[in-house]
Amino acid sequence: MNVLLSLKLNRVEITIRDAQKTVDQWINDVGVRYFNELTNMVILTEEVGEMARIISRTYGEQSFKESDKKGNLSDEMADVLFVLICLANQTGVDLTDAFKKNIEKKTNRDSERHKNNTKLK
Numbered sequence: 001m002n003v004l005l006s007l008k009l010n011r012v013e014i015t016i017r018d019a020q021k022t023v024d025q026w027i028n029d030v031g032v033r034y035f036n037e038l039t040n041m042v043i044l045t046e047e048v049g050e051m052a053r054i055i056s057r058t059y060g061e062q063s064f065k066e067s068d069k070k071g072n073l074s075d076e077m078a079d080v081l082f083v084l085i086c087l088a089n090q091t092g093v094d095l096t097d098a099f100k101k102n103i104e105k106k107t108n109r110d111s112e113r114h115k116n117n118t119k120l121k
Contacts, residue, residue: 016096023085037090044083051076 014022027034035043054071057064088095114120 047079
């Protein structure tokens, strides 16, 4: 494993920006190249489906099939994050900046809406 990559992964915290750089480095060192955007979108959908399967069986009403029992929710969430970061890198999205803007948008739009929602009380 690359020393820089190993150091980043062993830190207590990793920023979103660090994660984007780490994924890019991993793709270039281990993965050879990014899959195209359409392929990664399909992979992201598959990974979200695997995460949904675990959640529906753990917290929902469906029971586990024998093949589902080996599922690991944290690993599936990390797979979703990895592919999402791949797509961000490929399309030039700075997820740190995008996340900050998104939280600001939600705060401005929803600052009173959720507090006033009787369904949430």
